[in-house]
Amino acid sequence: MHKITIAIDGFSSTGKSTIAKQLAAALGYIYVDTGAMYRAVTLYALHHGLISEDGFKASELCLKLKDIQLGFLPNEQTGRSDMLLNGKNVETEIRTMQVSRFVSQVATVKAVREKLVAIQQEMGKAKGIVMDGRDIGTVVFPHAELKLFMTASADARATRRYRELLERGDNITYGEVLENVQKRDYIDSNREESPLRRADDAILFDNSDMGLKEQFERIYNLAIRIIEKL
Template identity: 50%
Template sequence: MDGHAGCGKSSTAKALANKLDYIYIDTGAMYRAVTLYLLQHNIPIDNQQEVEKELSNVHLSFAHNPSNGRKEIELNGMIVEEQIRTLNVSSKVSKVSSIPAVRHFLVEQQQAMGKQKGIVMDGRDIGTVVFPDAELKIFMTASAEVRAKRRQLEMEEKGQKVAFEDVLNDLVSRDKEDSSRAESPLKKADDAIEVDTSNCTFEEQLDKVYQLAIDAIQ
């Protein structure tokens, strides 16, 4: 499942995995965790050689969080789900994701996770690079304004007060960076099914992708 930032990919993919009794893998969280590590250790993200050298010190996994019962991203033994969702990380993650060494590092891990199948994975290049032969590819999108409003509400629910314009500008900037980068740009795979969630409730978009999944399985 690929698509633009803030269109509901992760929430939908997670809920879909639950309905299908599949494993959910949040690849966006993996890129965010690498970004968080670089920021925490003051590694200049414009220096690709420095970033590449640090990757051997980044160890990622998805661990059970006993406080909420969810599987969340773990960076070097620490669950960092809340830290990776800040606007600071969001504003840097597209640039980090465009670094070839970072993409190769994480794509290799993602492909290993998917070898046994029975997974739902979301990101930017899942259908085009990570799993070009996936049984079902979905490309999710929505208007920038709708996505910004959803992201703002999501952040406010976590206690992060941010202005709508700041969130909108961040999303528009990420769209441009994700779609124009040289390494694995965000684009719809030729055989992906597009789902526009601009005018959908969460339940409606989940129903749409669930039916697509059932049709693909059968």
């Protein structure tokens, strides 16, 4: 059976990663969480005092990109892959609200995007890959056989994210999460370098009122139809 490339883009907290992981597992494909890669670079910037509420030393981060090594480590307990930053497992650290507050700023930096896009394109050369992010269908894999653009209302997305953070034990308010979602939407959509936008041939997928099971079944069937036509 032929393998294809599946590109999933969309706004934050639309469940891109969850669906991408399920889809990759069902098809026997490789899953790559590009958002985790940008979060890892953001974590590096935070640890090295390059970004904070007081400002962002973007030029200094660019000079240090050569020192940043990224990788994925299979996690037998979760069945997924954890993010590695310079050999250290940072999967838990990159999911905090502190990282969420700054990741969109880091993702606007051209040199950061160029470095990560090059890594992502190398990963996808053999096809059989599901990748989610903000510019997968427009920049990383413009010729992907299946492109999805996922969206949902800001309230729906903030509610999902808020519940996740509460379950993890984070001390956070719904208002803070909603503000972060709206701020990231604005930065992602208005940045100069690879702004978030729907590719012309991407299928718009609004899951505001849709459960995970229904989402997965619809997207899985789309993928199967494309694969069977090859």
